[in-house]
Each structure stands twice: as structure tokens, then as C-alpha cells.
Amino acid sequence: MGKGRPFLEIFTCALKEDYRFPILEIFAFFFALGTFVFADLGAYAQNGEALAYSLVRTLWGFPLFFIFVVLILKNVAYGLGSDLDKGVIQTLFSYPLKRRYILTAKLLSALGIALLLFLGIQIFGLFLLAPDVILTYSSTVFLTCAAHLCSPALLLAGLVLLLTLRLKRGGFALIIGVVLYLAFTIISPWAPSIAYATGSDLALKIWAVIDPNLALQRYYLGTIWFPSETWAPSFSEVLLYLGAGYLIVAALFIIGYVYFERRLGI
Amino acid sequence: MRWITLLGRTGTVILMVGLALVLFSLISSATEYTPGFREPISPEEYQIVHSGVYTPQTGFQISVESTDNVHVYLLGVSLLEFDNWKTRLAEAYPDLAWIWGDPLVMPMIFVREAYPDLDAPQMPDITDLDDRQIPDIMDIMWNIAVLDKGLQTHPEIILWESPSSTTLSHEFISTDELYITVMVANPSSHTVQVETKITDLTALARKQRVIVAARLLIPIGVALAIPWLISSKVRKGTLRQRNSS
Numbered sequence: 001m002g003k004g005r006p007f008l009e010i011f012t013c014a015l016k017e018d019y020r021f022p023i024l025e026i027f028a029f030f031f032a033l034g035t036f037v038f039a040d041l042g043a044y045a046q047n048g049e050a051l052a053y054s055l056v057r058t059l060w061g062f063p064l065f066f067i068f069v070v071l072i073l074k075n076v077a078y079g080l081g082s083d084l085d086k087g088v089i090q091t092l093f094s095y096p097l098k099r100r101y102i103l104t105a106k107l108l109s110a111l112g113i114a115l116l117l118f119l120g121i122q123i124f125g126l127f128l129l130a131p132d133v134i135l136t137y138s139s140t141v142f143l144t145c146a147a148h149l150c151s152p153a154l155l156l157a158g159l160v161l162l163l164t165l166r167l168k169r170g171g172f173a174l175i176i177g178v179v180l181y182l183a184f185t186i187i188s189p190w191a192p193s194i195a196y197a198t199g200s201d202l203a204l205k206i207w208a209v210i211d212p213n214l215a216l217q218r219y220y221l222g223t224i225w226f227p228s229e230t231w232a233p234s235f236s237e238v239l240l241y242l243g244a245g246y247l248i249v250a251a252l253f254i255i256g257y258v259y260f261e262r263r264l265g266i
Numbered sequence: 267m268r269w270i271t272l273l274g275r276t277g278t279v280i281l282m283v284g285l286a287l288v289l290f291s292l293i294s295s296a297t298e299y300t301p302g303f304r305e306p307i308s309p310e311e312y313q314i315v316h317s318g319v320y321t322p323q324t325g326f327q328i329s330v331e332s333t334d335n336v337h338v339y340l341l342g343v344s345l346l347e348f349d350n351w352k353t354r355l356a357e358a359y360p361d362l363a364w365i366w367g368d369p370l371v372m373p374m375i376f377v378r379e380a381y382p383d384l385d386a387p388q389m390p391d392i393t394d395l396d397d398r399q400i401p402d403i404m405d406i407m408w409n410i411a412v413l414d415k416g417l418q419t420h421p422e423i424i425l426w427e428s429p430s431s432t433t434l435s436h437e438f439i440s441t442d443e444l445y446i447t448v449m450v451a452n453p454s455s456h457t458v459q460v461e462t463k464i465t466d467l468t469a470l471a472r473k474q475r476v477i478v479a480a481r482l483l484i485p486i487g488v489a490l491a492i493p494w495l496i497s498s499k500v501r502k503g504t505l506r507q508r509n510s511s
């Protein structure tokens with residue numbers, strides 16, 4: 001028996017646990033409805049790229065994105081946490097499969113399918129609502145999705161993964177994850193205020209490393225209506241901040257993998 | 267069995283997306299009503315009645331009714347040029363940048379070009395009642411002479427100009443990325459009541475696309491889900507029979 005079959009076994013088991021009928025269907029319904037209801041086609045824009053950015057950004061706003069974050073946090077914290085708590089992971093370790101593949105199968109189900117659903121419905125919705133914008137500015141749409149996905153979605157998923165592995169319990173990690181998300185949305189607008197008050201771009205640049213969407217927002221929406229000292233990054237800087245954001249996310253997941261392989265204590 | 271489950275769950279997801287589209291089209295039908303707004307326009311002045319960014323294949327229908335003859339201008343400027351205008355205004359009036367939004371850019375640029383002497387006004391000091399420069403700009407901005415001068419300088423931005431009339435209707439579908447401004451001018455020497463109604467043609471087209479997509483998705487979802495629903499029902503029935511026996 002090769003590695004593929006046990007991997008698929010674990011993956012299908014995780015899928016069955018994470019998306020019991022009708023959880024997937026309920027989330028699909030709300031994602032689809034939210035995409036069409038919250039898409040703001042009259043979004044403020046200086047040019048076509050800014051219009052595409054603003055349009056996609058409206059879909060990554062509070063109600064719709066919060067549902068998505070809750071889904072992935074539930075899957076990562078509750079799914080993996082209950083497996084650790086009930087000893088299911090111990091059974092999975094008896095499979096002829098390296099530990100990292102077991103975690104990959106779990107994460108693929110928890111994050112991969114949720115992402116596929118969320119992004120698939122969003123892209124489909126945008127094609128129906130504004131096909132010209134999406135086709136003309138596909139790179140802007142891609143970058144906007146990538147920036148929003150990096151932080152807070154994947155960043156929080158990584159933190160919650162570490163917390164779940166450390167605590168070996170999902171409930172508390174899930175609560176912490178939701179609290180962190182809310183804290184993130186509250187703290188986020190502080191960076192421009194601090195920059196404005198101090199007259200320094202440092203707060204903006206530091207926050208842009210954690211949340212690359214800030215750099216993207218400054219790049220696309222500009223700073224024309226703000227005082228001249230505020231920060232307007234170039235496109236290469238935006239890519240740099242996006243890369244830095246993904247490096248942090250990758251570091252969190254690598255720590256999670258290392259912990260799962262060597263320090264789980266099972 | 268796993269293939270049936272996979273296809274079945276995919277089908278139920280597609281079905282739910284289709285149902286969400288149906289619900290959205292019902293919601294958008296309920297909110298489709300476009301209320302008209304009625305307001306007076308002072309003698310020899312003009313007003314902006316609608317503005318916004320329009321991409322290709324997006325548009326609106328405008329209906330105007332007034333108590334006396336008015337002119338309606340549909341003006342469109344490329345987003346690049348609009349951006350240049352904003353930059354020029356921000357440079358000319360840096361202290362005023364926070365006062366106006368996008369809709370005021372066009373009248374402000376007309377004022378700037380017609381009266382270049384009104385340069386870089388200072389912010390009004392609320393304790394100094396003699397500081398009248400900002401109110402001056404705002405007063406002049408809506409003067410029909412400023413509009414005429416602006417249109418003479420930028421004839422290329424006029425997409426449609428109505429004849430002098432009391433009842434007008436016009437449909438506009440953009441062929442380019444434009445910042446559109448609709449202005450109603452009152453050339454008479456007395457105040458005119460103007461009622462304007464804007465119907466978003468883009469929303470109608472969008473709703474049509476959503477309905478077509480829902481009509482496709484729902485049958486596909488049902489077709490994929492039925493075998494899974496039947497097989498899971500049969501399996502549950504078999505299990506129940508085994509348990510009872």
C-alpha cells in the first residue's frame with residue numbers, strides 16, 4: 001500500500017468530520033448570498049484598478065469574511081482539537097504515514113476546502129456581477145484576495161493551530177481565535193491614526209508587515225485626500241509587504257508542523 | 267459509494283448557491299424602486315443630480331421633470347483625466363482637500379479655470395467673519411456662466427446635451443471607464459422645481475444574469491444530489507431494518 005491511500009483515508013475522514021451535512025451547504029448558502037448582497041459596485045475609486053480593488057475588498061468585509069474565519073477556525077481548532085482530545089490522532093499515527101502528512105491531510109480539509117468554497121463562490125459571483133472589471137483587472141483581484149487571505153485569515157489559522165497543538169483542546173483555541181480576529185479588526189484602523197498623529201509612517205509600515213492589505217489599500221486608493229506625509233508605497237513595495245506577510249504565515253505553519261512531528265508528546 | 271457522496275455533496279452545495287441567487291434576485295427586486303427626488307434650482311444656476319464611476323456595459327436611465335425649461339448635461343471624463351483634475355485641485359487648494367468629494371471635482375475645476383485668481387484660499391477662521399473666500403468659491407461654483415465656460419473649455423466631456431425642455435428622459439450605457447456627472451441647469455430668471463429619477467440599468471442586467479445562473483445551477487444541483495439522497499435513504503432504511511430484526 002502506497003502513501004496515497006492512507007493519506008486519502010485520513011483526508012476523507014477529516015472531510016466527513018469538518019463538513020457534516022448540512023454544514024457545508026449552510027456556509028455555501030451564506031457565502032453566495034453574502035457575495036451578492038455585500039458586493040459594492042459603486043465603490044469609491046480613482047481608476048479601474050482601484051475600482052476592482054474596492055469591489056473585492058467589500059467582499060472581504062466584516063459579515064462575510066467573519067463567517068469564513070469562523071469556519072476555518074472551527075475546523076482547525078475544533079476539528080483538530082477534538083481529535084487530539086479524544087485520542088483519534090493516536091489512532092491515525094498507527095497509519096503507515098509520516099506525521100506531517102497526517103497534519104497536511106487535516107489542514108487540507110480544514111483550510112483547503114473552506115478556501116475552495118469561499119474563493120470559488122466569490123470569483124463566480126464577481127464574474128456574474130462585474131465580468132469586465134474582473135477580466136480586465138484580474139491581477140488586482142488576485143493580489144487583493146491574496147492580501148486579505150494572508151492576514152487575518154491564514155495568520156489567525158496558524159496561531160490557532162499552534163494554540164490547539166499546545167493545549168490539545170479546541171474550544172479554548174477557537175474562542176481565542178475569534179477574540180484575536182475581533183481585536184485585529186479593532187486595532188487595524190489605529191495604524192493610520194497613529195501615523196497621522198505622530199507624522200511618521202513607521203506605524204503604517206509595521207502594521208503592513210502583519211496586514212499587507214494596508215500597503216495594497218494605500219497603493220490602490222492612494223493618499224491624495226490625506227496630508228502629504230502619509231505613506232504611499234510603490235508596487236514593488238506592496239509585493240514586498242505581501243511576501244513578508246506570507247513569510248510570517250509560513251513560519252507559523254512550519255512551527256506547527258515541527259511541533260506536531262516532534263513535540264506533541266503522543 | 268464515495269463517488270456518489272462526493273457528487274451528491276457537490277450537488278447540494280451547487281443547489282444552495284442557486285437558492286442563494288434566487289433569494290438575492292428577490293431581495294434586489296424588492297429594493298429596485300428608485301425614488302425620485304425633487305428640489306429647487308435657483309435662477310441661472312445648475313446642480314449635480316447624479317455622479318459616479320461607470321465601466322463598459324454599465325449605465326442608467328435618467329428622467330427629469332421640471333416646472334420650467336431646463337438643460338440636462340451628461341458629462342463624462344476618463345478616470346485618468348479625473349485623477350489629474352483631483353491632483354490639480356489638491357495642489358491648488360491643499361487646505362480644502364477634505365471639504366469636497368468626487369462629485370464636486372468637476373464644478374471645482376470649472377471654477378478654477380474660470381477664476382484662476384481665487385487661488386489657494388486659506389481655511390476660514392470661524393472667529394473671523396470677514397474671511398469669505400470659501401463661501402465665494404461655493405457661490406460662484408453653481409453659477410450657470412461657470413458651467414458654460416467649463417463646457418466651452420472641455421467640449422469633449424459632453425456625452426449628451428438635452429434640448430431645453432420640461433420633460434426629458436435619456437438612457438446611457440458606458441462604452442469606456444468614465445466618471446459620469448449629470449447636471450441640470452436652470453437658464454431662466456426664476457427658481458425651477460426639478461424632479462429627477464435615476465434607474466440603474468446595470469442592476470437590471472446584473473439581475474438578469476443572476477436569474478439565468480440560478481436557473482442553471484438549481485437543476486444541476488438537484489440532478490447531482492438525488493442519487494446521493496436516495497442512496498443515503500436506502501442505507502438508513504437497511505440499517506433500521508437490521509436494527510429492528
